[in-house]
Amino acid sequence: MADAVSLWIHLLAVTVWIGPQIFLFAAALPALRTVDDVRERVRITRLIVTRFAWLGSGAVAVILTTGIINLSQIDGFSVSDLLSGDRHFTRIFWEKMVLVALSVSLVGIHVFTVGPRQLALAEQVNADPAELRNLRRLSIGLSSAGLVAAIGALYLGALLGNHEYSLLPE
Secondary structure: HHHHHHHHHHHHHHHHHHHHHHHHHHHHHHHHOOOHHHHHHHHHHHHHHHHHHHHHHHHHEEEEEEHHHHHHOOOOOOOOOOHOOHHHHHHHHHHHHHHHHHHHHHHHHHHHHHHHHHHHHHOOOOHHHHHHHHHHHHHHHHHHHHHHHHHHHHHHHHHOOHHHHHHHHH
């Protein structure tokens, strides 16, 4: 029963991490671009992305914690097996960790660097339109790549959960 609770919390946190990324990318931010009042658009965008940053940070902390717990609960597998590299699980696990690190890094760069620069520039009355356009493209690129990495990590997590395959020798 405890195995199921930890896995459930892990999956719930992954949903909280990926779901808002999809919502922001596909719905909220494109809709906000239709708001003509620049100050109001920037104010609302700041509110949304700040709340996402808090929500996402909490989700990542829960994902890491429950991921470690879930690793310790796999019958016939120990954490030291992660270093041996003789099972599919080891390779898939490290591939997943690379995608998780990539996703978190890209979202972090966006939330803490590119996004604030983009909002600050949008607030300037005589901002350079070319610079705004370039920052927007960079923003979309970072968001897209971070989301694709997160979805890839989710897929690899599903592979890890298939122990009939993942725990077989390579």
